[in-house]
Amino acid sequence: MKQDPPSLLSRISLAFGTFFAIIADGQLAARVQALRAGEQRNEPSSPAPVTPRPVVVPLREAAPDGALQLLGLLQREARFIDFIQEDVADYSDADIGAAVRVVHEGCRKVLHDSFTIAPVRDEAEGSRITLPAGFDAAAIRVTGNVVGQPPFKGSITHRGWRVLETRLPKLSGSHELRIVAPAEVEL
Structure with missing residues (x-):
């Protein structure tokens, strides 16, 4: 089965990740160079150990419209x-x-009026919990003396908040979001 080529955004992400990986790993750079030259390389039967690299996630710019609307x-x-x-x-x-x-x-x-908000954790603040390996680091920030690998045992100091639903009002095409409060003139 033929695989479809990756999208433009996927290729850009792959290019950035590969760029930094090539800079960090001379052997990878040599393999890519040989591949680009059309050479076939025979890999050794036991490849050198690969050091895991952090995943490079491209940053995305947040659209200001929702923030401006909320501020208004x-x-x-x-x-x-x-x-x-x-x-x-x-x-x-x-x-x-x-x-x-x-x-x-x-x-x-x-x-x-604008959001449905719920706690990230259901336990009461002060409760003792265990965070297993693979816990969601976007939803849970570990503080204090963080040493070693999970599982971590600790106390909830804040349950956190997550938005379940957003209900910002619809806007007309002529609405100027950058005017969060019009000037008022009394006559």
């Missing part, structure tokens, strides 16, 4: 930008506390 919602419902931009050093704790209640209520409304 936080400003509209909670006056979030106004609060953060304000120098609160001269205000009393009571005044700041009163403002925080308004900001908190608005931010909470935006989160509840």
